[in-house]
Amino acid sequence: METGKAEQTTDHFPQEIIEEILYRLPVKSLSRFKCVTPSWGSLISSKQFIKTHLQRSKKIESFTDKRIISTCKGNLKACSLSSLFTEPVTRAFSFDFIPINSSRDVVIVGSCNGLICVLVDACRFFLLNPSTRESKELPDFFTGALFPKNVGSIRGYGFGFDESSGDYKVCAVCYMIFRCGSNLTFPSTARVYSLKDDSWGRNFFFKDVCIFGSAKFVSGKLHWISYSKTNPKWEVVCFDLKSETFGIVKQPSCIEGYYSPGLGVLKGCLCVFADYVSTIKFDIWIWNKYGVDDSWAKHVTISYRSVSWEPSLPETYNLITPLFVLPGGEVLFTYGSVFFIYNKKDNCVRQQHTVDFDLDRVRAAEVYTESLVSLVLDD
Structure with a gap:
């Protein structure tokens, strides 16, 4: 027309x-x-249309604007969430608009409002919007830092949105190795990237806390499972994107005793999931009201022995990750490129599906909502 x-x-x-x-x-x-x-x-x-469209997309209990992104063989692939339930075979598509396809090491830092952050070769950060095919490589993390590249590596990272400033931020933690006489020291340094400023900010130095892997973004904060050098028990470390300060989330008594749990985001809430190899079961706890201690609730307990699995589950249960809660309360899980839906009402797996994510090298998978959010922020 x-x-x-x-x-x-x-x-x-x-x-x-x-x-x-x-x-x-x-x-x-x-x-x-x-x-x-x-x-x-x-x-x-327009900024207002993009914001309103995103808000509505998040609230709608449908799969229309939701995608699953995964890293595999140094590449990024994605597929529609709805295709897992409506199509006999799901084809994943590669991202051909960012120059990282030949890399050997690509990890998902996080996703927020349709934007995705990835870390390449443990040193190069990229932001991208797969829906609009925008991409941006961030400035060098080590530029302006107080230490050279060859004494440390980036091992902890997170990505989220600071609503107070309307800014998207990346937090990266670098572990350095210094020799003091005959002893080696491992101080930790964190820096925060601002998309509005397009630069890394000041250095945060801390010790006795170990932060590794991708953080989970909930309620304006990034969250990691951490193991302190002085305390053998695990705890949840958080980083407030508004104040740019670290803190500890008080561990509720209901989830004490779990060994090496994982963090996730389900229904927009922080969740803790863990399995017990000795008892062959898997629990998911969801923090329904962030900051309210007694709002933790167990969403599901899966007893592996009582469920009829076809095919049978692998022995390495801790590689199973919850991704999404369906409107009826069922949970979508992933194990590599195999997806399955667990129905807690009758304690069974309702459906299994395989996506061509390259089975042998799948590193992680995450659900994100498509959006029109741009990588160029207005003041």
């Missing part, structure tokens, strides 16, 4: 009706409809 004719066709529709229709469309359609008319292009690209 020509632009002039499109303008005439939509002239008799009230603006609020047009906006309401566009809010309900998936990101892929909206990207195409920017070209329908100049007014539509301006509307869909």
